[in-house]
Every structure is written in C-alpha cells, then in structure tokens.
Amino acid sequence: xxxxxxxxxxxxxxxxxxxxxxxxxxxxxxxxxxxxxxxxxxxxxxxxxxxxxxxxxxxxxxxxxxxxxxxxxxxxxxxxxxxxxxxxxxxxxxxxxxxxxxxxxxxxxxxxxxxxxxxxxxxxxxxxxxxxxxxxxxxxxxxxxxxxxxxxxxxxxxxxxxxxxxxxxxxxxxxxxxxxxxxxxxxxxxxxxxxxxxxxxxxxxxxxxxxxxxxxxxxxxxxxxxxxxxxxxxxxxxxxxxxxxxxxxxxxxxxxxxxxxxxxxxxxxxxxxxxxxxxxxxxxxxxxxxxxxxxxxxxxxxxxxxxxxxxxxxxxxxxx
Amino acid sequence: xxxxxxxxxxxxxxxxxxxxxxxxxxxxxxxxxxxxxxxxxxxxxxxxxxxxxxxxxxxxxxxxxxxxxxxxxxxxxxxxxxxxxxxxxxxxxxxxxxxxxxxxxxxxxxxxxxxxxxxxxxxxxxxxxxxxxxxxxxxxxxxxxxxxxxxxxxxxxxxxxxxxxxxxxxxxxxxxxxxxxxxxxxxxxxxxxxxxxxxxxxxxxxxxxxxxxxxxxxxxxxxxxxxxxxxxxxxxxxxxxxxxxxxxxxxxxxxxxxxxxxxxxxxxxxxxxxxxxxxxxxxxxxxxxxxxxxxxxxxxxxxxxxxxxxxxxxxxxxxxxxx
Ligand SMILES: Nc1ncnc2c1ncn2[C@@H]1O[C@H](COP(=O)(O)OP(=O)(O)OP(=O)(O)O)[C@@H](O)[C@H]1O
Ligand SMILES: [Mg+2]
Numbered sequence: 001x002x003x004x005x006x007x008x009x010x011x012x013x014x015x016x017x018x019x020x021x022x023x024x025x026x027x028x029x030x031x032x033x034x035x036x037x038x039x040x041x042x043x044x045x046x047x048x049x050x051x052x053x054x055x056x057x058x059x060x061x062x063x064x065x066x067x068x069x070x071x072x073x074x075x076x077x078x079x080x081x082x083x084x085x086x087x088x089x090x091x092x093x094x095x096x097x098x099x100x101x102x103x104x105x106x107x108x109x110x111x112x113x114x115x116x117x118x119x120x121x122x123x124x125x126x127x128x129x130x131x132x133x134x135x136x137x138x139x140x141x142x143x144x145x146x147x148x149x150x151x152x153x154x155x156x157x158x159x160x161x162x163x164x165x166x167x168x169x170x171x172x173x174x175x176x177x178x179x180x181x182x183x184x185x186x187x188x189x190x191x192x193x194x195x196x197x198x199x200x201x202x203x204x205x206x207x208x209x210x211x212x213x214x215x216x217x218x219x220x221x222x223x224x225x226x227x228x229x230x231x232x233x234x235x236x237x238x239x240x241x242x243x244x245x246x247x248x249x250x251x252x253x254x255x256x257x258x259x260x261x262x263x264x265x266x267x268x269x270x271x272x273x274x275x276x277x278x279x280x281x282x283x284x285x286x287x288x289x290x291x292x293x294x295x296x297x298x299x300x301x302x303x304x305x306x307x308x309x310x311x312x313x314x315x316x317x318x319x320x
Numbered sequence: 321x322x323x324x325x326x327x328x329x330x331x332x333x334x335x336x337x338x339x340x341x342x343x344x345x346x347x348x349x350x351x352x353x354x355x356x357x358x359x360x361x362x363x364x365x366x367x368x369x370x371x372x373x374x375x376x377x378x379x380x381x382x383x384x385x386x387x388x389x390x391x392x393x394x395x396x397x398x399x400x401x402x403x404x405x406x407x408x409x410x411x412x413x414x415x416x417x418x419x420x421x422x423x424x425x426x427x428x429x430x431x432x433x434x435x436x437x438x439x440x441x442x443x444x445x446x447x448x449x450x451x452x453x454x455x456x457x458x459x460x461x462x463x464x465x466x467x468x469x470x471x472x473x474x475x476x477x478x479x480x481x482x483x484x485x486x487x488x489x490x491x492x493x494x495x496x497x498x499x500x501x502x503x504x505x506x507x508x509x510x511x512x513x514x515x516x517x518x519x520x521x522x523x524x525x526x527x528x529x530x531x532x533x534x535x536x537x538x539x540x541x542x543x544x545x546x547x548x549x550x551x552x553x554x555x556x557x558x559x560x561x562x563x564x565x566x567x568x569x570x571x572x573x574x575x576x577x578x579x580x581x582x583x584x585x586x587x588x589x590x591x592x593x594x595x596x597x598x599x600x601x602x603x604x605x606x607x608x609x610x611x612x613x614x615x616x617x618x619x620x621x622x623x624x625x626x627x628x629x630x631x632x633x634x635x636x637x638x639x640x641x642x643x
Contacts, residue, residue: 179491198459317532
C-alpha cells in the first residue's frame with residue numbers, strides 16, 4: 001500500500017482549498033448554531049446561491065467578478081431574509097424544516113429545465129473563474145513542500161479563502177466579546193429571558209442568520225472559483241451534513257472551532273478516500289467513506305460531545 | 321435611604337468566611353431588618369397614605385395608577401384562567417398578588433407582560449396602551465417581570481447575566497459593537513452596577529461562574545437581581561422568595577422595600593402570608609381567575625371571601641378526614 005501517497009494527499013487536503021471553503025461556511029454555521037442556537041440544516045443553500053450568484057453574473061450575463069461577488073452576497077442576504085422572516089418568530093424547529101427544504105428546493109430549481117437558460121441546469125455552469133485566475137500572482141506550475149503539494153491555482157484559492165476565514169474569525173471574535181455577542185448568546189440560552197430584559201430576540205436572530213448566511217455565500221463563491229464549472233448537484237444535503245460534522249468536531253460556540261474541525265475533517269475524509277481506494281481497487285467506496293465519517297461523529301458525540309475545543313463541563317450545563 | 325448604604329463590607333470570597341460568620345450575619349440581618357422596619361414606617365406611610373381613601377373592594381380605582389387592566393381574560397380551552405374585570409395598581413406601592421394555586425396569577429403576569437396573548441381585554445401602563453405590543457417592547461417601556469420557573473442563562477456567567485439586563489447599550493448595536501472604544505466606558509459602568517447588585521444578593525462569589533452551576537435559590541436571586549438591572553418603573557416578581565433561605569429572605573424583603581422607597585412600583589406574587597401581611601401596601605386576591613378581594617393587609621385579613629377562597633381548601637382537608 002502506498003502509505004506515502006495516502007498521507008501526502010491527506011495532508012495536502014487538510015489545508016487545501018476545500019478545507020478552507022468548508023471552514024468559511026462552518027464559521028457562518030457556528031454563528032447560527034454555536035452562538036445563536038439557530039437550527040440551520042441548510043447552510044448549503046447559502047453556498048448554492050453564492051456560487052450561482054457569481055456564476056450566473058459572470059457566465060450568463062458576462063459581468064465582472066466584482067459584480068458577481070456583490071450579486072452572491074445580496075443573494076445570500078435575500079435567502080436569509082426569506083428563510084428568517086417567517087420562521088424566526090416561531091419555535092426553533094420551524095427554521096430547521098425551512099432550511100432543509102430551502103436547500104433541496106434551490107438545488108432542484110437550479111437543476112430544472114425552466115431555469116436552464118440562466119443556470120445551464122444539469123449541464124453545469126462555467127467557467128466561472130477566468131477573471132479570478134487572471135488575478136493569480138503565483139506563477140503557473142506545481143509546488144511541493146514535504147508532503148504538501150498544490151497547483152498554483154489551488155494555492156491562489158487557498159490564499160484567498162484562508163484569508164477570508166481569518167477575517168471571518170476576527171469578525172466573530174470582535175462581535176462575541178461585545179454586548180451584541182452577549183445578547184446573541186442570551187438568545188441561545190433562553191429566548192424568553194432575553195425578551196423579558198427587553199432584547200429584540202427576533203432582530204438578533206435575523207442579524208445572525210444574515211451574517212452567517214453571507215459567510216456561507218462567500219464560501220460558495222470560493223467553491224466555484226476552485227471548481228470552475230459547477231452543477232446544482234454539487235450542493236446536495238451532504239454538504240450541510242459535513243459542515244455540521246466540522247462544527248461539532250471543532251467545538252460549537254468556539255471562535256476557531258470550525259477551522260480546527262475543517263482541518264481534521266478533511267484530513268480524515270481524504271485519508272479514508274485514498275485508503276479505501278487502495279484497499280478495494282476499482283470499487284465504489286464513497287458510501288463506506290461517508291458511513292465511517294458518521295461513525296466517527298457518533299463516537300465523538302459519546303466521548304467528546306463538546307468537540308475538540310469545547311468545554312465538556314460547559315456542555316453538561318445544558319442538561320438539567 | 322437605600323439599603324445599599326447600610327450593607328456590610330464586601331462579601332467577595334464569602335464561601336470560606338461564610339460558615340464562621342453565619343450566626344453573626346443572621347444577627348446583623350435581624351438588626352438591619354429591624355432598623356429597616358422603623359424607616360419603613362415612614363415610606364410605607366407615604367404609599368399607604370396614597371391608598372388611604374381607596375375603597376377595599378375588587379376593581380377599586382386608585383389616585384395614580386401605573387397599571388390599569390380592563391376586562392383582561394385568558395382562556396385555555398374550556399378553562400377561563402384569567403378573568404379580570406378591572407384592576408388598578410397604584411404607582412410607588414408594593415402590591416401583593418395572592419391566591420390559591422392555579423388562581424391565574426402567573427397567567428395574569430404573562431398576559432400583561434406580553435408573553436401571552438389575552439383572549440380579550442386591554443391594559444394601560446404608564447398611561448400607554450399595551451395590548452398587542454411584544455414582550456421585549458413592554459420590557460423596554462419599563463415593565464419587567466421575573467418567571468416563576470427560573471430562567472437563568474446557564475452558559476453565561478452570573479456577571480454576564482446581570483450585564484445583559486442593562487438597557488440602551490450602544491454595544492448591542494451591530495456596527496458599534498465592532499469598535500470597542502465606543503462602548504467600553506458604558507460597559508464598565510454597567511459592570512460596576514452589576515457587581516453592586518450581586519453583592520447585595522450574596523452572589524458576589526459566583527460572579528464569574530456559569531449561572532448553570534448555581535443552586536435553585538441562587539438562580540432565583542440572580543433572576544431578580546438581573547431584572548433590577550433593567551431599572552424598570554414596574555417590577556413584577558413571580559414568587560421570588562421560593563426556595564430562598566429565611567435569613568436571606570429577610571434581606572431580600574428589605575431590598576424590595578428599598579426599591580419601592582426609591583420609586584419603583586413592585587407587584588409581588590407570594591404564598592407566605594406572614595411576608596405578605598408585613599410588607600405589602602396593598603393586596604389583591606385572585607381566585608379562579610377573578611379578583612375576589614382587594615385592600616390593605618388589615619382589610620384582607622378580615623375578608624371572608626379571601627378566607628374562604630384561600631384558606632378554605634386547607635380547612636376542608638382536616639374536615640374531610642374527620643368524617
Ligand atoms: N399554557 C397553559 N395551557 C393550559 N392551561 C394553562 C396554561 N397555563 C396555565 N394554565 C391553567 O391556568 C390556570 C392558572 O394558572 P397559573 O399558572 O396562572 O396559576 P397561579 O395562580 O400562578 O398558580 P401558582 O400559585 O401555583 O403558581 C391553571 O388552572 C392552569 O392549569
Ligand atoms: Mg404561578
């Protein structure tokens with residue numbers, strides 16, 4: 001077995017473009033669930049509208065990348081408002097249901113023949129990243145440092161996306177140490193108590209949903225910058241599931257929890273892919289890989305429910 | 321004068337010192353309460369004077385009501401949990417709400433504080449129509465309530481719980497929150513106020529502990545202190561003394577009275593008749609959702625309807641056994 005190859009690819013993916021993209025989306029999800037207690041089971045919906053916002057603007061309407069990014073951000077805001085305004089006054093479960101549905105509805109809608117003239121439907125929309133690649137300052141070629149190996153375009157995506165992740169983490173840090181963050185956490189702990197102290201719970205939930213949604217949308221933008229041609233089926237519910245794994249793995253309600261989670265997740269995920277591929281050559285091991293990720297999540301929930309960075313004592317306070 | 325001035329030295333690190341000084345502190349407490357009672361007479365008389373000419377009958381009108389409820393009702397299926405024809409609460413008084421279990425006291429709280437929607441009826445607070453306003457809006461307008469089942473924010477520290485209560489915080493707005501110098505000074509002031517209150521409620525040693533680690537009684541105290549951080553015009557306390565030890569109860573009562581003397585109107589739901597009779601300026605008795613009696617403690621003590629409704633069930637029990 002080619003252990004060197006397996007580890008090389010696992011280590012490369014650990015901090016590769018996908019790890020960065022998932023980390024960014026998970027920072028948004030962490031704001032929703034980890035800090036506000038919002039049950040968002042459709043973070044992929046924000047990634048989808050982010051990716052298609054920029055994709056449709058750039059490919060279908062030949063606008064510049066910057067307009068595309070603006071469209072992506074606005075689309076994320078609109079999705080957050082559409083999801084949030086009717087459901088955030090209701091019990092938490094309603095947002096959960098609405099977000100699950102929204103992700104699937106959007107995927108099917110963008111896949112449908114009606115929208116084909118704009119989204120190119122199942123045939124895929126691309127290339128979305130010409131302008132982005134033109135901005136790449138790193139000379140063409142493949143770069144290697146020990147086991148880490150990337151193309152120049154992957155490095156460019158990594159550079160931009162990890163920078164965005166760092167900015168997002170700083171933003172969350174600044175917010176959470178402020179009185180604004182205090183209100184957000186009080187909403188997570190007990191909505192009624194927050195309201196009894198005069199806090200506009202609905203307003204804070206909406207702000208959180210919008211902000212975390214925009215981070216998801218930006219993750220979608222970087223996703224399409226990486227893969228260039230996107231298909232609606234890239235945005236299936238599995239993505240949201242992985243994001244939840246990442247957030248829980250790192251520790252919900254911790255600033256860099258999603259980053260730690262994304263790095264570990266992508267190492268394991270890539271390792272399992274390569275390992276199972278070598279173990280059963282030619283077999284389709286995709287399902288086994290996901291099953292093992294599920295198993296790891298279960299073990300984590302049993303032995304370290306607060307995640308890598310979380311405080312188990314704090315976790316236990318929830319159960320009274 | 322506020323009881324703050326008379327409070328003994330800081331209690332930080334009280335856990336160690338506590339056990340030795342329990343006797344001492346109870347003695348101090350008694351002294352303080354006695355001392356307080358003398359003062360109380362003055363303040364109480366001010367509140368009582370305002371109510372002197374008020375008839376002791378359900379729905380009587382008060383000279384300067386802060387809260388006026390008209391035909392407020394709340395129905396749960398076939399059960400009419402609250403059916404208040406007319407109720408006024410005099411500004412600046414300590415008004416007690418009494419009544420048997422299930423009389424509708426908490427439901428009445430829920431309705432007027434905006435946490436529940438009435439089946440019918442309107443109510444005015446500070447002369448302003450409140451029906452239809454959200455709970456947070458009502459709280460911001462100065463009517464703050466606590467819950468019978470405590471709502472501590474478990475994964476936040478006691479101090480954070482307290483500081484959340486302060487109103488008009490610039491740092492609670494999204495953009496200013498990102499720039500610390502804008503809200504730092506205000507936050508410090510709030511912290512000082514929070515620390516003072518924690519001190520008063522014997523919670524200073526829990527300052528940096530998660531509220532979830534607190535005992536039931538401590539959570540009750542924390543919730544009451546947190547409500548005071550809002551500095552409301554009307555404070556509605558739903559059984560604040562339930563589960564709090566007797567010595568501390570005395571000091572809390574002192575605190576509630578001091579609050580009243582400082583101009584805050586207090587509505588208190590409580591089952592302990594001794595407490596009720598000793599501290600309230602006015603008593604409202606609920607039974608089966610209705611106000612069956614109102615009056616000064618002396619009026620209530622001798623009121624046959626109250627005795628029947630409130631104590632009747634208890635009296636009936638031994639009688640049943642005799643048969
Ligand atoms: N959400 C609800 N659904 C159905 N019935 C309710 C609900 N809340 C209260 N009730 C009923 O309304 C009546 C009044 O309840 P409430 O809690 O107001 O009583 P209370 O006077 O506060 O009693 P206690 O002194 O025991 O706290 C009770 O009979 C109760 O069963
Ligand atoms: Mg009650």
